Amino acid sequence: MMNPTEHASTAAISADNFTLYIALAFAALACAAYFILGFRKRKSGESDLEKFARAAYYVSFVCVGYTSLYLMQGILSGARYDISYIYENSSLKDSLLYRISSFWAGQGGSLLLWALICGLIGILLLRRLDRASPLLISFWCSVQTFLLVLLVVDDPMKKLVGYQPGTMGSGLNPLLKNPWMAIHPPVVFIGYALLIVPAAFAVQALIEGDGSRWVRKCLPWALAGWTALTAGLVLGMVWSYEVLGWGGYWGWDPVENASLVPWLMSTALVHGLVLQRYRNRMAHANIILAMGTFLTILYATFLTRSGVLSDVSVHSFGKTPAYGWLIVFPVFFAVVCIGITMIRWNAISRSGKTMKADSKDFVLATGAVVMSLFAGMVLVGTSYTTFNKKAVLDSGFYTHMSVPLAIAAVVLIALAPLMKWGGSESKKENSPLAYTSLGLLGIGAAALIAGIITMLAPGTKHALFGWMLPGGDTDSRIAVTALSALLGTGALALVVSIRSGAKSSLMQSGAYIAHAGVALMVLGIVFSTSGPSTTLDLPAHGIPASAYGYDFIFTGHRQPSADKEIIDIKVSRGASSFNAPLLFVSSDRGKTTFPFIRYSLVNDLYISPQEVSGQVITPTVSMADKGWVAQPVGVPGARAAVALIGMQVESHSAKLVYQAMGGKQIDFTVAEGSPATVDGYKFTFKGFVSNGAKNMEKVTAGVDLGVTGHGLTEKAVIRVSRKPLISLLWLGLALIFTGGVIAFARRRAEKTA
């Protein structure tokens, strides 16, 4: 598990990282001091221990802040490529924004950023609560202590092995050079850090036997964290759509799911807290939800940082020396949280009254249950993918399972504004609502039962869903049924939310705005996933290919710099046309492609480059009796041949010789991103090939060369998709965020009122 030599090389104190050790020591001291204070009687004056505890926290924070500035200074100055983290993630060639964001582009730096944000939020907590709630602060310091342990073990200041003066940094991964991605990690960490606060409140509440007083204080923290995490996830989605080029915004990748689970848990939590604040209900459930949010954040940290996902996820970090600690961390807190909850379970009083089925109370509680089920579903699927080495789980699992949950959520959103707290007083007034809600629940149950029957007995599929689509396969009929149910309930929820929002004051409109956003998001997802896509072959300089009413013409291939290639596609529709430049960037990490998106309110046009191909020749060398022997290859349509004379595997370049019939012999070199022009032909490096023989005497190796010029042309292959009404999704997400901001402002104002 832990490589001893790696461990030794990372755990050394140096002039660069000693402040992290001081920060760790003082965070642990602050944690212990506040713990002792938690069990002491409060006095009127400030005790020495209180002064010490606070000072220890500030010393720890100053050290984390200093280390962060030190790392940032090393990155910006470009003088510290002897530090391996700076060497791997930053370069003076990058723009200022991407040099700044390289701070959190890797494992150690992003952990340092998280510790810095936690430290700042801890100061906010300290200024408000340290005298009243020392146990809460102690819990907070224990989290900070663990983050610092991880930082000391997986040290961002580790020296680069084999550093030579003059070494330059490799620069930021081209995929991360996007303004959305530059700010995504800090926003997610702000969300995570704020969502740890409710767990600290819950621990304090359990120990003090505080039933509901903590809820008012906790609600603004939970809403701020939820809103920040919402923004963080949305930034990741926008980045995925704009940069990754597969045409989607959510791939159900384990790393994405890992951050979705705490978001869903905290969504359940904020609804539960609102219910407890008004009706004194869900007191026990909220303790569990607060701790669940915290523990799933730790679990997400383990999944993304331990390297367990490096085989199944495209976003995961690699192996880390902190592997063991990443297990200790969640297990320790799970034991603490579950232990305190079990011991102090009866210290929290129950509200004795039963809930009426036609009350707002019931709708909110059901909403929290639905969000928890959603979280549980994603958690189970993600864990299964991670730990099952014998099989993979298709993303179909998540999309299928999300449909009934999304329908339930949207129906509840439509119902909630129609209900009153505690249910309706008069029998007459309440009965239509009760019937409506029961009717909708009935529909949900019927749909679920129908779904189960269709799966158990495939023969019944037709009987149940045959009316939806005559012909076509049954799976698509089920999909159509489910999606039309989503569209219908989504539209209903949208109308109800807008009506209720319009009637309320701005401060009270947060939930309605967020709920209208959820409805729009659901509509946007259903519409945009119905958009078609196709692959087009585009011959160079010539014949257009058509799709969805547009003509696409491959007009040229440019190379603005050594590492960048652009293929230009002229897209026209009727009289209007525009150029769609498709970018390829080469780096040490290989070739990265970027899509081109023509945004529109109604229907995005999404163009993703697949490849540029043409004539490829493969000159090779083989091992023979007396060394390497080259096999020259003829250039298509010419009286000339090319032979391979040297390969530089590390730098992705090859030395070749061009031999024309009649004597002319020219040496040339091609490398990735830098083609060579010889005798009117352009040769492009495509990659090395080998027969993979283990026996040296049988090895054949060669290089794939693209050839153009003298009538030899390239062709481009592109993937074109439509994304109808995807704008509704982005608008919906913006409204969810806005609703969160308003709800936060309202609960913050109420906290002291």
Place this chain on the structure above:
Amino acid sequence: MSKWMYMFGAMLIAGFAVLGVMEMQSATTPYVTTVAKARALADKPIQFKGAIVRGKTSYDDSSHELLFTLRDDKGETIRARYNGIKPGNFDTADVAVVRGTYRDGELSANQLLLKCPSKYKGQ
């Protein structure tokens, strides 16, 4: 709230859990590393991992059809067909993971993942 409402809710949740288990079974694709196992699971979706055999690859540029050979753990080889664009790093990859089905002695892939040698990374 009456007892039967709780029962109703519990039944819905239980139904959801049953649905989850069934969905999970149908969405799970087993990993296969031997041709013998692939043969045993003929016509079912599998994920096959094998080493790419050099010099046995052909690619039709106009129909985007990639034909290649994979060698399993035990040295047995199998022909694979992928209808799609040949990935740029195919020629430098050592190992391919193919998602698809085994049929008539051939793997027909609808998804192709490549594992490249990590020799280009710094030590």
